[in-house]
Amino acid sequence: MTDNSKNIKDFVRIAEGAPSSRPSLALAPRTRPSNNVLEIKDLKVYFNTIEGELRAVDGVSFSMRRGKVMALVGESGCGKSVTSYSILRLIQSPGKIVGGSMIFYPHDEDPADIAKLSDNDELIYHIRGGKISMIFQEPMTALSPVHTVGNQICEAILIHQKATKKEAEAKAVEMLRKVGISGPEKRITQYPFEMSGGMRQRVMIAMALVCNPEILIADEPTTALDVTIQAQIMLLMKNLQKELGTSILLITHDLGVVAQMADDVAVMYLGKIVECSDVRSILKSPRHPYTMGLLASLPGLAMDKQRLHSIKGSVPSLTAIPPGCPFHPRCEYFKPGLCDVGNPPPLEEIEPGHTAACLRAREIMKSGQQSVVSSQ
Numbered sequence: 001m002t003d004n005s006k007n008i009k010d011f012v013r014i015a016e017g018a019p020s021s022r023p024s025l026a027l028a029p030r031t032r033p034s035n036n037v038l039e040i041k042d043l044k045v046y047f048n049t050i051e052g053e054l055r056a057v058d059g060v061s062f063s064m065r066r067g068k069v070m071a072l073v074g075e076s077g078c079g080k081s082v083t084s085y086s087i088l089r090l091i092q093s094p095g096k097i098v099g100g101s102m103i104f105y106p107h108d109e110d111p112a113d114i115a116k117l118s119d120n121d122e123l124i125y126h127i128r129g130g131k132i133s134m135i136f137q138e139p140m141t142a143l144s145p146v147h148t149v150g151n152q153i154c155e156a157i158l159i160h161q162k163a164t165k166k167e168a169e170a171k172a173v174e175m176l177r178k179v180g181i182s183g184p185e186k187r188i189t190q191y192p193f194e195m196s197g198g199m200r201q202r203v204m205i206a207m208a209l210v211c212n213p214e215i216l217i218a219d220e221p222t223t224a225l226d227v228t229i230q231a232q233i234m235l236l237m238k239n240l241q242k243e244l245g246t247s248i249l250l251i252t253h254d255l256g257v258v259a260q261m262a263d264d265v266a267v268m269y270l271g272k273i274v275e276c277s278d279v280r281s282i283l284k285s286p287r288h289p290y291t292m293g294l295l296a297s298l299p300g301l302a303m304d305k306q307r308l309h310s311i312k313g314s315v316p317s318l319t320a321i322p323p324g325c326p327f328h329p330r331c332e333y334f335k336p337g338l339c340d341v342g343n344p345p346p347l348e349e350i351e352p353g354h355t356a357a358c359l360r361a362r363e364i365m366k367s368g369q370q371s372v373v374s375s376q
């Protein structure tokens with residue numbers, strides 16, 4: 001959606017409007033926290049494949065603040081979608097949630113550990129679509145081609161809310177109007193194939209938000225759309241999020257989108273979170289070399305007007321994860337004997353509310369090498 005020639009300083013400026021740093025990420029007590037809507041701790045999702053056990057998500061921990069947008073970023077295959085599908089318990093065989101917790105704190109109900117629910121637990125049907133809903137990358141995979149959009153939105157309302165068919169229809173019309181679809185009374189009688197890609201995506205947003213969920217998961221919600229429509233849809237989501245107070249988990253590759261939409265950011269690499277903080281801190285003062293690399297490889301950044309940087313090498317296979325720090329073969333700060341031995345570095349608080357999984361994060365920070373925003 002964004003003009004990638006934007007300088008990182010522009011991104012930081014956009015993010016400047018965001019509230020200052022996150023509260024400390026210290027574990028919340030097992031009572032209802034006032035601030036977090038979801039706390040994921042040490043989530044593990046493995047796939048049993050013929051190549052062996054594939055650890056798609058391997059110890060992911062992050063918290064979502066109520067009413068805020070959390071962006072999950074990282075290269076393709078790092079486990080973003082698997083993480084988000086786990087929250088809705090949509091992982092299918094050969095995948096399995098093998099460990100961890102996902103505590104959901106609805107504002108008017110008791111907290112629930114989604115990881116501990118069985119696949120056909122009544123509670124998960126109540127949560128899925130009603131309390132936590134999802135916008136998929138390609139609306140045609142989520143919308144039924146043989147039902148009108150009106151029927152599909154009404155069904156969501158009738159499943160999760162007490163409403164008559166007439167009330168559901170009125171709500172569907174109102175929601176379609178809210179997402180910017182003109183003539184919604186007529187549109188509800190149409191089928192998805194009668195609509196443009198942008199309009200279908202709006203219908204999906206309407207469907208996802210019509211039950212006023214507490215969390216909306218948006219997995220690359222606009223990549224199938226052209227750039228102008230992408231920008232409109234993102235703006236729409238941001239406005240609705242503000243109006244309805246929904247918490248959003250936004251999965252995207254686009255750091256421009258992150259700067260415009262997110263309050264907090266979690267960076268993923270090879271099935272793990274390697275850095276997490278508020279958007280401003282991540283963009284201005286990244287503490288993990290992988291995040292630094294992602295930011296420095298943005299066209300237009302050109303640290304001190306040098307050549308455009310790219311992270312060396314490629315993401316290793318999940319079945320051949322390097323020992324020690326999984327990022328070490330690609331890291332500019334790699335120290336032999338330290339970074340390539342033992343267990344992966346834990347995610348540690350480097351500054352209040354800012355965590356990174358790097359053994360040298362403090363050292364790099366002190367040396368001042370971490371700044372990707374040059375003094376240009």
Ligand SMILES: Nc1ncnc2c1ncn2[C@@H]1O[C@H](COP(=O)(O)OP(=O)(O)OP(=O)(O)O)[C@@H](O)[C@H]1O
Pocket residue numbers: 047049054056074075076077078079080081082083093094095318
């Ligand atoms: N059904 C499956 N069977 C085997 N492996 C799977 C399955 N689904 C996902 N994976 C693997 O899990 C890993 C994480 O996949 P995931 O879809 O979460 O990546 P992603 O970060 O969302 O990537 P992208 O940005 O390309 O969407 C990948 O290596 C993928 O191949």
Ligand code: SF4
Pocket residue numbers: 288289290325326327328329331332333334335339345357358359360361
């Ligand atoms: S632990 Fe070492 S290899 Fe890993 S990110 Fe930090 S400096 Fe780089």
Ligand SMILES: [Mg+2]
Pocket residue numbers: 080081082219
């Ligand atoms: Mg994905």
